[in-house]
Amino acid sequence: MVFFLPKKDDNTIARTKVLENVLTSTSQGDPYKELWRRIWKATVPGKVQIYVWRACSNLLPTRAKLSTKGYQGDLQCLLCSHAYEDTSHVFCKCPIATAILTASPFNLGSSLLPSLEFKEWLLDHARNLPNDLFAKLLMILWALWKNRNNMLWNHTKQSAEELVLSSLAWLEEFGKANKINKTALSKPKQAWRPAGYGTWKLNVDGSFLPGIAHGGVRGVLHDDAGQFRAAFAAPIPAVASTRQVELWAIKEGLKLVATMQVSNIIIETDCLEAVSCIAETQFTYVHDEGIIDDIRQELNHRTDISVQHTSRVNNRVAHCLANLAFEARHSSMWFMKPPDFIVGVLNDDCKHLR
Ligand SMILES: [Zn+2]
Structure with missing residues (x-):
């Protein structure tokens, strides 16, 4: 077995721990299982999931927490x-927290009991709130912590209204970039399938948020029996559009295929525009010219590789690496053994094949 991981950044480590926690809790009947599941499944940026998980695990450096580690300064709330x-x-x-949480759309006033631990309180809402409201709640929790840190480091703070507006605007942008067609998810014919005898399949995906210069790409390679063979995730320092980041994902995918020295590959992307501009012979997209040429050149040499379009639902595993690649500072490749944090989605995708 070849298993290689580069130096991990903090987010990657925290994220892996989240999943370890989920897996351990599943086998041991952890009462907080539902909480971890909801945090992990929420359609919110990875950074937010990690902060909320850290808050639940009492790992955030609040003054009370610091006092257990030798801090002897002020214990007062900064706000x-x-x-x-x-x-x-x-x-x-x-x-500021009660002002936000007791108002619409949360209306959680009656639940803000002094006797509840934060983790128990959030578990309660993980059980009862609908997905969209739970995602908003996670965003607010993250924003409350960020606001507290701004006060600590920069002596600035937002009003409750500013905090809600800015964090929910970010959620909306994130949601647009990550929209998954849930109707299609429920149709069995839409499920991911291996390519068929003798052909391996590489699902690639890219993430890009308007207004943020960097993006991330990733991909997962399965053999003809649907077994995991390899995956990659890489940050892209400068991207200007969704099409561009998806083209990068294809280019990085071709690199993985070259590294592995395997033949007969279908590369699947959920970006139709990327597929058509590679196939296009006449018109060139000026901004992405270089990368399109690189891809075409590689494909000219490798007639056993084709690039095809698939629905986002079928591209779920590649998509699952989204936040990691988006936040990662290093490129990673995994061979033979999938990284822990995509095991759940891989199992989900392939269970209909067993
Ligand atoms: Zn306070």
Whole structure:
């Protein structure tokens, strides 16, 4: 078995821990299983999932937490001067938190009981809130922590209204970039399938958020029996469009295929525009000219490789690496053994094949 991982950044480590936690909890009947599942499944940026998971695990450096590690300074809340700043205070009891959470669309006033630990409180909402509202709640929790840190480091803070507007605007942008057709998900004929005898399949995907210069690409390679063979994830320092980042994903995919020295590959992307501009012989997209030429050149040499369009649903595993690639600072490749954090989605995708 060849198993290679480069130096991990903090987010990758935290993320892997999240999944380890989910897996361990599943086997041991952890009462918080539903909470971890909802955090992990929520359609919110990876950074937000990690911060909320850290908050639940009491790993955020609140002043109360720091005092258990030798900090002897002030324990007061940075925002309201309450005597003791712990996780529950920051997220549920500080006036800015209660102002937001008791108002629409959350209306969680009755749940802000002093007796509940933050983790129990969030578990309760993980069980009861619909997906969209739970995702919004995660965004707000992240924004409350960021606001507290801004006060600590920059002596600036947002009003409740500004905080809600900015975090929910980000969620909306993120949602657009990650929209998954849920209707298609429920149709069995839409399920991911291996390419067929003698042909391997590489699903690639790219992530790009308007207004953010960098993006990320990733891909997963399966053999003709649907077995995992390899995956890659890589940051792209400068991207200008979805099409461009998807083209990068194809280019990086071709690199993986070359590294593995395998033949007969179908590369699947959910970006129809990328597929058509590679196939196009007349018109050239000026901005992406170089990368399109690179891809065409490689494909001219490799007649055993074709690039095809697939629905986003069929591209779920590649998509699952989205946040990782988006936030990663290093390129990674995995051979033979999938990275832990996509195991769940891989199993889900392939269970109809067993
Ligand atoms: Zn406070």
